[in-house]
Ligand SMILES: [Fe+2]
């Protein structure tokens with residue numbers, strides 16, 4: 001499987017998680033985890049090479065900039081109260097912007113990558129992407145202990161949780 005097929009396969013997972021997280025806020029973190037791993041490894045094994053090809057540089061930089069915009073949307077949603085009626089709207093907006101990015105990659109940028117990069121290199125990069133993605137997604141940090149006294153931090157934490165854009169306006 002070359003890097004393009006491997007990326008498209010993971011896009012399918014991202015599209016499904018977007019729909020699931022919209023319906024169930026508890027799945028937002030899983031969606032976020034997949035998005036961050038996808039972007040980071042897609043840049044390491046695809047865009048870092050594509051941007052070195054003069055004819056593909058501008059498209060490549062634009063796509064990576066879209067990753068940055070998605071990460072800003074993620075950052076906003078991350079601190080937003082999960083029980084607020086606007087939270088699913090935030091996740092829906094994130095899913096819509098991300099879908100636009102995935103469509104553009106599949107329709108324009110991946111075909112361009114196949115034109116300008118060597119097929120054997122694409123296969124090698126695909127193997128590395130799949131290995132890195134699977135390894136990163138399998139990492140499960142140990143559960144935090146349940147006996148830590150956080151009473152002194154509760155007010156500060158809940159205040160920080162309410163600072164997503166638009167969260168203070170009911
Ligand atoms: Fe991307």
Ligand SMILES: [Fe+2]
Nearest residue numbers: 007042102105
């Ligand atoms: Fe992608």
